[in-house]
Amino acid sequence: MKRLATSWLAIGLCCLTSSVLAAPDEKLKAAAEAAKPALIDTLRDMVMIESGSSDVEGVKKMADFTEARLKALGAKTERRKVTHGPGGDIVIGTFEGTGTRKLMLIAHMDTVYERGISASEPYKVDGNRIYGPGIADDKGGIAVVLHSLQILKDAGWRDYAKLTVSFNPDEEIGSIGSGEFISELADQHDVVLSCEPTAAKPAAPHESLLLGASGTATGTLEVKGLASHAGAAPDRGRNALIELAHQLLQTMDVAKAIPGTQLNWTTAKAGTVRNQIPEDAVAGADIRLTVPDGVAKLQAALDEKVKDKLIPGTEVKVTITPGRPPFVANERGRAIAQAGQAIYAEIDRKLLIAEMTGGATDAGYANRSGKAAVVESFGLAGFGYHARDEYIDTDSIVPRLYLMTRMLIELGKHT
Ligand SMILES: [Zn+2]
Numbered sequence: 001m002k003r004l005a006t007s008w009l010a011i012g013l014c015c016l017t018s019s020v021l022a023a024p025d026e027k028l029k030a031a032a033e034a035a036k037p038a039l040i041d042t043l044r045d046m047v048m049i050e051s052g053s054s055d056v057e058g059v060k061k062m063a064d065f066t067e068a069r070l071k072a073l074g075a076k077t078e079r080r081k082v083t084h085g086p087g088g089d090i091v092i093g094t095f096e097g098t099g100t101r102k103l104m105l106i107a108h109m110d111t112v113y114e115r116g117i118s119a120s121e122p123y124k125v126d127g128n129r130i131y132g133p134g135i136a137d138d139k140g141g142i143a144v145v146l147h148s149l150q151i152l153k154d155a156g157w158r159d160y161a162k163l164t165v166s167f168n169p170d171e172e173i174g175s176i177g178s179g180e181f182i183s184e185l186a187d188q189h190d191v192v193l194s195c196e197p198t199a200a201k202p203a204a205p206h207e208s209l210l211l212g213a214s215g216t217a218t219g220t221l222e223v224k225g226l227a228s229h230a231g232a233a234p235d236r237g238r239n240a241l242i243e244l245a246h247q248l249l250q251t252m253d254v255a256k257a258i259p260g261t262q263l264n265w266t267t268a269k270a271g272t273v274r275n276q277i278p279e280d281a282v283a284g285a286d287i288r289l290t291v292p293d294g295v296a297k298l299q300a301a302l303d304e305k306v307k308d309k310l311i312p313g314t315e316v317k318v319t320i321t322p323g324r325p326p327f328v329a330n331e332r333g334r335a336i337a338q339a340g341q342a343i344y345a346e347i348d349r350k351l352l353i354a355e356m357t358g359g360a361t362d363a364g365y366a367n368r369s370g371k372a373a374v375v376e377s378f379g380l381a382g383f384g385y386h387a388r389d390e391y392i393d394t395d396s397i398v399p400r401l402y403l404m405t406r407m408l409i410e411l412g413k414h415t
Pocket residue numbers: 108137138171196197
């Protein structure tokens with residue numbers, strides 16, 4: 001294999017791609033093929049564990065399962081309590097190698113489904129599809145990590161300084177208790193490969209790697225008015241509900257003038273009884289961001305808009321609470337995705353590079369400081385996540401194992 005004398009990380013683009021061979025690594029390919037049945041067994045075991053984000057017992061079972069598997073692979077493991085939310089542990093596995101690069105793999109153990117989902121959506125094999133809650137998002141990602149590391153362990157690969165695996169229990173609720181930790185851990189690594197699913201046929205013509213995902217934030221618009229008898233003395237009141245309506249209308253399009261931001265008012269509440277002019281009203285907005293400074297710009301624009309009031313004497317306040325940061329891959333991330341395309345070409349498959357998705361992922365936390373090169377969607381191909389017919393495409397198992405193992409070998413080589 002051609003080895004480059006210079007550092008691809010320093011140079012950025014191109015070098016990694018050029019060092020990828022056109023012919024497949026037959027040994028690795030055979031190992032990926034041999035691993036397929038075991039990966040499916042692992043998937044079934046994990047789908048049998050219901051692990052909705054709020055299901056503390058379920059996510060603990062997933063943590064027990066994945067920690068045991070990482071230990072069996074030779075990792076030093078650690079569990080960390082999440083700092084916010086319903087609870088659960090982040091499972092961290094660390095491998096010490098003989099090389100120079102620091103590599104990190106992330107996936108999440110929780111699903112969007114409530115306890116009892118298996119009764120209506122059981123694990124089910126149908127041709128090249130396997131259905132089950134969370135099977136693609138993101139148990140497929142965990143399976144790719146575990147079985148790729150098994151293949152590489154069997155091959156005696158240790159060409160890394162440190163290889164870290166992190167599985168969190170709260171991705172589907174914004175990683176509210178693990179996101180900060182993911183950011184900090186990612187900053188200690190050169191590369192982070194995030195293992196969310198890639199869309200399967202027929203939803204997508206080809207599998208892909210992802211370089212961007214929107215961030216999230218919550219907007220809150222609060223109006224303080226003055227209560228008064230709605231029948232006897234309405235004019236003495238300051239109607240918070242009416243003022244809220246005015247503010248919603250005049251701010252509804254505010255994000256349209258700020259590229260990379262989106263705001264939609266989605267909830268509202270005002271008043272408590274019919275016969276009182278309401279003194280409080282509040283609305284909530286779903287905010288999506290594809291630019292790092294989106295929150296600040298949106299806040300400034302909203303603050304300016306709400307100065308214009310309909311009802312004098314009311315107080316209006318807008319706050320934006322940032323959620324998951326937007327993910328916009330850096331040039332090193334892009335170079336890795338391009339190397340992925342070359343790796344897929346070795347096994348005669350086409351890999352697309354997707355620039356941006358509306359769904360937020362933990363790649364945003366990993367990429368926040370820009371220190372590590374981050375690429376998303378190393379999980380299995382699937383579809384129907386967050387819906388009623390979630391499945392993975394078993395034809396993606398071998399290519400995805402080949403991609404991950406081949407990529408790690410390649411990333412480890414570069415000094
Ligand atoms: Zn996910």
